Amino acid sequence: MIRANRKAIQIEYAIRDVVVAAQELERRGEKVLKLNIGDPCQYGFQPPKEATDGVVEALRRGLNGYAPSQGIPEVLEAVERYERWRGSEVPKENLLITAGVTEAIQFTYFSLLGEGDEILLPDPTYPPYITYAKMLGAKPVLYRCREEEGWSPSEEDIRRKITPRTRAIALINPNNPTGALYDERTVKLIGDIAAEHSLPVISDEIYCEITFTGVPAPSTAALLKDVPVIVYNGMSKIFLAPGWRIGYLGLSDPEGVMVEIWDGIMRQARARLSPSSIAQWGFMRALEGDRGYLRDFLRKLKARRDIYVKHFSEMEEFDLSVPEGAFYIFPKIGRRSPWKDDREFVLSLLREEKVLTVHGSGFSPEGGAWHFRAVTLPPEDVIEESMIRLERFMRRHENE
Ligand SMILES: Cc1ncc(COP(=O)(O)O)c(C=O)c1O
Structure with missing residues (x-):
């Protein structure tokens, strides 16, 4: 085998790595709610x-x-x-x-x-x-x-x-x-x-x-x-x-x-x-150009963020520091059992509820551990549905 540079094959990119698991589900005909990627165009936004x-x-x-x-x-x-x-x-x-x-x-x-x-x-x-x-x-x-x-x-x-x-x-x-x-x-x-x-x-x-x-x-x-x-x-x-x-x-x-x-x-x-x-x-x-389009974009993002904030404030298993910018939320997973780590949490949520997020440790092994990231870009109904599924997921594992 022709060996690759060690530094090259150690490269990881959490945001795209979890997508592989989602694609596998999609190949089997499942519909996945994607809260994983910081690309406004994937959620219907377009440049001015x-x-x-x-x-x-x-x-x-x-x-x-x-x-x-x-x-x-x-x-x-x-x-x-x-x-x-x-x-x-x-x-x-x-x-x-x-x-x-x-x-x-x-x-x-x-x-x-x-x-x-x-x-x-x-x-x-x-x-x-x-x-x-x-x-x-x-x-x-x-x-x-x-x-x-x-x-x-x-x-x-x-x-x-x-x-x-x-x-x-x-x-x-x-x-x-x-x-x-x-x-x-x-x-x-x-x-x-x-x-x-x-x-x-x-x-x-x-x-x-x-x-x-x-x-x-x-x-x-x-x-x-x-x-x-x-x-x-x-x-x-x-x-x-x-x-x-x-x-x-x-x-x-x-x-x-x-x-x-x-x-x-x-x-x-x-x-x-x-x-x-x-x-x-x-x-x-x-x-x-005129950046008036940003007003509409920000209004939508804020409304979508607020849906997350409302749901997370009702779920005692999570802590959410309310974001004041960008288009992400990064809640802390307070109840750890039965998952081994945040990556397993994210993959279980994907497998069981078809909701795709990114594990926090992909952003740093220390500060990101036991967190996950979701984007505030999807339409409100997608966020609502994702939160219903997350709540159901947490209830299902309540006593494990
Ligand atoms: C903080 C930060 N910097 C840079 C980038 C990538 O920027 P670009 O698309 O201009 O390469 C991103 C993409 O998500 C980001 O979140």
Whole structure:
């Protein structure tokens, strides 16, 4: 047998791994209620018209060649304006269009993390932040977020976990999977710790406008003026087109200490040629367009979240920290018996009730254990039906 790189065959992606079990059921003709995937398009949402028109326009104009590696200049300018609207000054020279935030994470990591280096991540976190660090031989170090306080990060734990090998502190605001929204004070606190240790902050703002407070999540680069900030954002969530694979990376570097890191990022960008030119054009039109559609989207998400909140408040086996952003809920499974762990809980729920969620330990073995994630994207009747099935499932196993 030709052996694969050990690092490659150890890769896991919980969100997609559970789908295999669901597909097996579907092959047998079962109908599965899917609460597992953070893709608005799977639940009937579509990108704004301007965005789609932008792609059509790009095709008509014959934008079929490679784009510049950094991004199409007009698109970079639109992102610069968007960041300014967010309150931060990230000049277009410091912006890079990527094939989604995922590619931005890969470029950043490869430039920043060597073998044995450490990166501080929220616990729980979006899994690729862990996976890509491991692929590079670096160590993902998870800092505690306190569920009882809306999953807010523990200052003490961040401080305790900084070592001479720490290369950056990352935050995801709002967070996947918890839906936690960090306020300005929390972001500044992370910035203060980073400044004390001369560390850059990585800020994933892909859900920034998906909040239930009436205002977007704060821009980290706008708030932190004495540390470098790498911001990620893109088309996938706010603009409802994750399949276009368009995102961006922006660097705010007030003291010019990130020149080499940026060079490392840009070298990778050149080596991969460019992201899709037509999708970039659609992204530009989306950025320029009216985001009125978000009002309707947020109204629906909030109503759907509230259905979950109501059901979970009635089931004493669960604790739910009410999410203030993104489109997830991350309840804690209080009664553990008869399941071995949260993965077995999720797989049993799938097998017995045909409701597909994602096990929390897939987002982190510690903070995610004995939790599961469900999305707030499905129509209300699907959520209602799923909750009825979950209640029935819990009753069935009550005395085991
Ligand atoms: C926090 C977070 N960052 C990044 C991504 C992926 O973004 P993209 O589709 O732009 O690669 C996701 C997708 O769920 C996410 O939850």
